[in-house]
Amino acid sequence: MRMFIKSWIPQCLQILRLPCRSFHGYHRLLTSQIISHYEAIHQYKKELPKYFNFASDVLDEWSQLEKDGRKPANPAFWWVNEEREEVKWSFEELGFLSRKAANVLSEACGLQRGDRVIAVLPRVPEWWLLNVACMRTGIIFVPGTSQLTAKDILYRLQASKAKCIITSDTLAPAVESVVPDSQFLKSKLIVGKGSRDGWLNLKELVAVASAEHKCVQTRSQDPMLIYFTSGTTGFPKMVVQSHSSYGIGLVSGGRRWMNLTPSDIMWNTSDTGWAKAAWGSVFAPWICGSCVFVHHMPQFKPEVIAETLSRYPITTFCTAPTAYRMLVQHDLSRYKIMSLKHCISAGEPLNPEMMAKWKSQTGVDIHEGYGQTETVTICANMKGMKIKPGSLGKALPPFDVQIIDDHGAVLPAGEEGSIAVRIQPTRPFCLFSEYLDNPEKTAATVRGNFYVTGDRGIMDEEGYVWFVGRDDDIINSAGYRIGPFEVESALIQHPAVAESAVVSSPDPDRGEVVKAFIVLTPAFASHDPEKLTQELQQHVKKVTAPYKYPRKVEFVQDLPKTVSGKIQRKVLRNREWGRE
Incomplete structure (x- = not known):
């Protein structure tokens, strides 16, 4: 009810409900005036309109198409809770x-x-x-x-x-x-x-x-x-x-990364306080005419996620990497998930090992995307594109994403630098306007002809971007620059590791060294800590460059996370350096 x-x-009030008419395929829908018009603006094929309002220019247009019977019969919004109450x-x-x-x-x-x-x-x-x-x-x-x-x-x-x-x-x-x-x-x-x-x-x-x-x-x-x-x-x-930045700027991500159509039902688990809720639970689905699915779920419970995916006809699923890891440990192969056809993730990089486990349990790939509160999706493993596990994918049109050095010069393939978006000669309209009342911070995001994200990465010969770490996450140990994600990716391949966070730790000889905070899987919880530490260190030396191995290891019950599920390395790093 x-x-x-x-x-x-x-x-x-008696709301008119007209039956959905037949279509000559979905091409007519996908090239409708709403979607095609705003995608053309996003790709600079049309000028940005002087006036734009998402409610009147998009939502009310879908309402009219709905009344005319020119849209699938899915609701615009579908909310459920653990008591199975529903709002449509x-x-x-x-x-x-x-x-x-x-x-x-x-x-x-x-x-x-x-x-x-x-x-x-x-x-x-x-x-x-x-x-x-x-x-x-x-x-x-x-x-x-x-x-x-x-x-x-x-x-x-x-x-x-x-x-x-x-x-x-x-x-x-x-x-x-x-x-x-x-x-x-x-x-x-x-x-x-x-x-x-x-x-x-x-x-x-x-x-x-x-x-x-x-x-x-x-x-x-x-x-x-x-x-x-x-x-x-x-x-x-x-x-x-x-x-326009989110209202039009997210159309490309909705079409190319989320792969949304008016017949899709999109479930994004993001908390309402995170910008990803605007991306995947408001603008991208609704500009594509999709249904926004919401589960109230005050606390993350893998069994609730799994049961919801099997009970409701959800076609597109988005959650944080931490949640994917927990779901894989819960073993989704025990559930009949029939409708799911497209999965996406953003917020922090996904480990290739975890992606492989998800695919084996559900039969569906995870398409990783990358962006910030200040941007929309700027890189993604787009639908139909070869997925390189562990990469952020390629630049999403129309963005020109490059890896630049400290002076704003573009670096060649394979060299580490700052992930940046070109803003000269034309600044993409879908970047943030400013940091309110903070012109210094706003100006600090510009380096030469680029907006700098604050993240470091590498671009390969095919244009795929690989995340290394936040600028302040990079560990400089005895002259070696080490990104935490690559160490975490090596650790997660060991069966003892459920989760890990890698940060710098002070060292009298090397200045700083790699320290790993590790949450163990239940099967290894009772193992001897000293022996397990040595085993994990040797494992990392074999999987990646030996100098990256964690010289310090601490086993913990859980890791500090933001509300969106990102691991807060800063909290752990501050503890190590006595900055609490």
């Missing part, structure tokens, strides 16, 4: 509810175009609704993970000057504790049941709000999103993305 829809849409919205229903939510933001909250709204929510349907409502009103959406502390929330409120915060009843007390120091905050919206003093209830307001709303006309380069992203030092930076 659509309990969510039932409670929000007045009973008098068509594009028309999404439009109806998002217009009501837009009126709530404008009228009940008193927000205006250009104001900033922080949304700290788990994977609940309201998060998607608010995304679209903000687009319709020109309000800037600022997502945050539900794992934020009161201190984190205060910093974000002060730095962004947000006038409204939207959160769950669980986090409301943390918000209330910092309200006295949040001088810009004007209104607070709560998502959940019941009432709370000083808060507006989103569900109650949407139920009585008007569905009549005219989408504002936003310029393509007007700000749409602000993401807080952590750097190597200092407080998190505010990454500004425009209406």
Whole structure:
């Protein structure tokens, strides 16, 4: 039962549902005006439009195609939880509810175009609704993970000057504790049941709000999103993305990397606070007319992932490398996963060994992609392309991705340098606009004719890019430069290693040496630590260059990770160097 829809849409509303008509194949759909037009813009075959709004120019167009029967009958949005409750919205229903939510933001909250709204929510349907409502009103959406502390929330409120915060009843007390120091905050919206003093209830307001709303006309380069992203030092930076940067910029990734069509159902497990949620759970699927599938799943459970993949007709799956590793250990070959046909990953590199295990258990390859909060997908193992396990793939059109030296000169194949995107003579519109209120950090991303990602890599003779590590992750031991990923890739091939993180550790003779923090598989948990350390060291010497082996090894129960599943090497490195 659509309990969510039932409670929000007045009973008098009867949404028209027309049957899907027959097609002459999917070519007509894939070359529809929506997709082909914006892909042409992305490839510089057409000029960027002066005005663009994803809600009116894409979502409302799919709604019209849906009403005309010129789109497969998949919903636009499909949400489930562990109790097997479901929410399904068509594009028309999404439009109806998002217009009501837009009126709530404008009228009940008193927000205006250009104001900033922080949304700290788990994977609940309201998060998607608010995304679209903000687009319709020109309000800037600022997502945050539900794992934020009161201190984190205060910093974000002060730095962004947000006038409204939207959160769950669980986090409301943390918000209330910092309200006295949040001088810009004007209104607070709560998502959940019941009432709370000083808060507006989103569900109650949407139920009585008007569905009549005219989408504002936003310029393509007007700000749409602000993401807080952590750097190597200092407080998190505010990454500004425009209406076109993600709204049009992700069409190439959606088509070529995610391989999405209007008949696909895409499940991306990313937390709502991570930019990958915007990539794979909003813009790329919806610009391609695909269904966005969401599992509420407060905590990652391999058995829940596996059961969901076997129970629902999910065709496209995206999750973090850490999650893939956990799923492989859970052994997916025990499940009947019938619909899955395309898997992707991003966030950190995938080890070839793990990719091979996933393929053997599911029969599906993992297509790795690469990008940042500041970019869209810039490299990928695209559909139909030869996959080189462990590589980030090739540059995604229209990007010119190169490996450059410290002076901005392009390096020849096989030489390590900075992964960079050419921005001269033309800066791709799908790069971030700026680090808000931080011109120095913004300027620091430019080196000669390139935007530098802060990652180091190598490009081979065929144009495949290979990740080496973050600039600050590189280990310089006795004059040898060692990337942590290559050591981790060697370690993961040993049956004792479930996960590992490699960082630098101080050494009186070499300056620094390689240290590996290792989570053991259950079968090796009781082995003698000293003997196992020697065995792993010899294993690494055989798999990769001997000088890269970890001179120090520490066995741990788990590794520190970000909410998106990335291993936080910085935390471990700081411990080693006494910087905590």
